[in-house]
Structure formats: C-alpha cells, structure tokens
Amino acid sequence: MDTVNLPITESQPVLSTVDSSAAYETTIAQLKKTIAQLEQQHDDDMVELQAINDEFERAYDEAEQARKDVERANNVKSAFLASMSHELRTPLNAIINFSKFLKKGIPGPLTEEQDQLIGNIADSGQHLLNLINDVLDMSKIESGSLKLYIEPEIDLREIIETATRYTGTLLSDKDVVLQKELPETLPKLMGDRKRLLQVMLNILSNACKFTEHGHIKISAREEKNNIVIAITDTGPGIAADDFKDVFTAFKQTSSGLRQGGSGTGLGMPISQKLVEAHKGRIWFESQLAAGTTFYVELPLQSGLQPERSA
Amino acid sequence: MTHILYVEDDPFSRDVVRMAQRMSPDISGLTVFDDSRDFEHKLLELQPQPDLILLDIHMKPYSGFEMLKMIRSHAEFDRTYVVALTASVMNEEVRMLQEAGFQGGISKPLHLEIFPELIQRIMNGERIWHVW
Numbered sequence: 255m256d257t258v259n260l261p262i263t264e265s266q267p268v269l270s271t272v273d274s275s276a277a278y279e280t281t282i283a284q285l286k287k288t289i290a291q292l293e294q295q296h297d298d299d300m301v302e303l304q305a306i307n308d309e310f311e312r313a314y315d316e317a318e319q320a321r322k323d324v325e326r327a328n329n330v331k332s333a334f335l336a337s338m339s340h341e342l343r344t345p346l347n348a349i350i351n352f353s354k355f356l357k358k359g360i361p362g363p364l365t366e367e368q369d370q371l372i373g374n375i376a377d378s379g380q381h382l383l384n385l386i387n388d389v390l391d392m393s394k395i396e397s398g399s400l401k402l403y404i405e406p407e408i409d410l411r412e413i414i415e416t417a418t419r420y421t422g423t424l425l426s427d428k429d430v431v432l433q434k435e436l437p438e439t440l441p442k443l444m445g446d447r448k449r450l451l452q453v454m455l456n457i458l459s460n461a462c463k464f465t466e467h468g469h470i471k472i473s474a475r476e477e478k479n480n481i482v483i484a485i486t487d488t489g490p491g492i493a494a495d496d497f498k499d500v501f502t503a504f505k506q507t508s509s510g511l512r513q514g515g516s517g518t519g520l521g522m523p524i525s526q527k528l529v530e531a532h533k534g535r536i537w538f539e540s541q542l543a544a545g546t547t548f549y550v551e552l553p554l555q556s557g558l559q560p561e562r563s564a
Numbered sequence: 565m566t567h568i569l570y571v572e573d574d575p576f577s578r579d580v581v582r583m584a585q586r587m588s589p590d591i592s593g594l595t596v597f598d599d600s601r602d603f604e605h606k607l608l609e610l611q612p613q614p615d616l617i618l619l620d621i622h623m624k625p626y627s628g629f630e631m632l633k634m635i636r637s638h639a640e641f642d643r644t645y646v647v648a649l650t651a652s653v654m655n656e657e658v659r660m661l662q663e664a665g666f667q668g669g670i671s672k673p674l675h676l677e678i679f680p681e682l683i684q685r686i687m688n689g690e691r692i693w694h695v696w
Contacts, residue, residue: 340652
C-alpha cells in the first residue's frame, strides 16, 4: 500500500502561502488517488472474500451432504441387517430344531446313516446361525453401536461352567478330556455376562474343534487386580506365519483351514473387541504340534458403569 | 407345573414349541393360538388360564405389543408372565420389548436344550432376555 506524506503546515511562515497552497493541491490529489486505490483494493478484497466464502459454503454443503449420505447408508444397512436376521432366523428355527428333535430319536429310532445325516443338517443350520450372529456383531462393532449390558457383579466361574457345558458336546466323539482348574472363589467383576460367555464359547469351541487327542484345560486366577483366564489345548497349534490372522476379521488361519476348520473368521476378532470393551486384554501363545493357550485378562476395577436394571 | 399359551402365526414355529413341550416335564399344558384375531375374547374364555404367555411379535391383526396391552388390561392376568418369543433380536428391538413391559424375551431359533430351564427360571420370577 502507498504511504501518504501529509504536508507540515503549522510552522510555515505566512509568506509561503502560495507555495503551500500548491503543495496542498498536490497532497489532496495524492490523497484522492490513494483513497481510490484503497477503495479498489477493498472492492478486490471483498470479491476475493466472497469467493472464499462461497467456496467454504459449497464445501460445507458437500460435507453435510456426504454426512447425510453416510447416515442414510448406515440406516439402510442396519434396517437390512435387522430384516435379514429376522427373515433367516424363522426358517432356521425349524431347520435346527426339527433336525435336533429327530436326532434325539424322540419320533423314532434312526439308522446310523440317518443319524449322521440329520446331525449334519443340525450342524449346518447352527453354522448359518453363528454366521448371522457374527455378521451382526461385527457390523455393530464397526458402526460403534455395540452396547454392553454391564452388571455390577458377575461370576466368571459360572460363565466358565456354562461355556464348558455348551461346548462339551463338541468333544463327545473325541478322545479329549476337558479339565477345569478353578479356585474355590473368584472375585466378582463388572461386565456383560452374555458377551463374556460369548468370548469363552468362541475360544473353547475353537479348542474343541481343533483338538483331536489329549486335553483342553481351563484355569482362572487372580493376579494384580486382574482375573486371568487361560484356555490351553493340545491341538495342532498355530503356525507363526498365521499369528497375524488370528484377530483379523474374515481371515481364517491357513493352518486352521487345513485342519478342516469351518468358522466364519469373525469369532476371534469379535472376542478381541468384546474383551477390549471390558478394558481387558486377549492374547495367545502357540507352538505347532504342541498346542495353543489363549489368555483373557479382565481388570477387577474396569471403571465400567453398570446399566440401570431393565 | 406350568400351563403355557403360545400365540404364533408360523406353523413351523408352533411345531418347534410343541416339540419343546414334549421334552419339558415341567410344562403341564400348552395351548396354541394360530393367529391374533379375537385374541382378547379367546384369552378370557381359555380354561385353564395360562401361567405363562409366549407371544410372537410380528403378527396380524394384533402385534405382540398390542396383545400385551390387552392382557395387562385385565386384572386377572396380573400374575401371568408374558414373554416375547421372536426372531427380532437387534438391540433396538429388544429395548422396545423391555420398554413395552414384556417380562422376558426368548429368541428364535429356540435353544431346545435350555428351553425347559429358561421356562423354569421365568416362572421363578427371573427376567430372562435370552437372545441367542
């Protein structure tokens, strides 16, 4: 910007009036020019500012539109998942339960082959149900809408007992012993009973699925304000190359696939998220041909807030 | 001993609960309504009166929510447990059941092995939300 030098008039003698008048004219002209320049500059700035403002508003509108699109897409996805879950569960109720009922021999005795085939139907139905449940859970986790129903005092012993009861049937045809090493009492902790049972079921059913001989041992102990649960199997173990895939969604370890594993590849990633939501940790140690141990560590003081009772 | 009323429009789901009853010695009787037409009238006529009512939710002309309201409008059913038996198990859907005043929820597919135990726990006053 130009600087304007104002003439100094106060100390000028009267005689110099004519000269100073000319200087005055010049100064006025200069000032006018400067003002015109400033006005032009201001107009230019305003135009530029308006352009920036327009661009900002456009970007804001676009971002707002994008946010609305994502929100709408998420709502569509949730509605789709809810409807898919409902529509698939109704026929699965018939498939799983009619086949289980037949397999129990209640309507009449079965040949060995019929028993085998009906068992396959029940297992396949159950697999499909697990898949639906896992996809729903993963979708909740991804959208941040997974909600824990925290109870103030849950008993991990009871959860472990229930999990072993549910999974025990997976070992009925195998030479595998299921052992529990639980202390008389374990301090109770805050948590979501159903979700912690889900974690135990995921780990235990993997152990049952892959272990052909030997034992599966579940132990729990209190350690430095945590409860540590360890589930050890004498299964085939996980190859070091596969370690990174264990907690990756939709990935099944290649060693697991070779063993005929038929999971969804979501059980362990979901378990990890659930344990982390409880402020805990999950990890494993494994050696090929020796077995695998999964550890779940849950803090006694997690700072979680219990739900109001429903 | 528990007498159950089950209201369900899907024939296979009705058969599943009939099978579950055969496997549950504590369930002394099971009455099944195939639809929710004339529900209130049929319920009041029912002999013996049920100890536990299992309601499907997505039904016509009356939904499970509407049937629950009808049940609760009669003082003689104050001590009758009303539990949803439904394939709608998303968080939001379960929350709606809880807010409507259902005393429990059991998800489809029914877990045949633990169904008798669930019924017993419900009859002991426990609020069961068995979403499987």
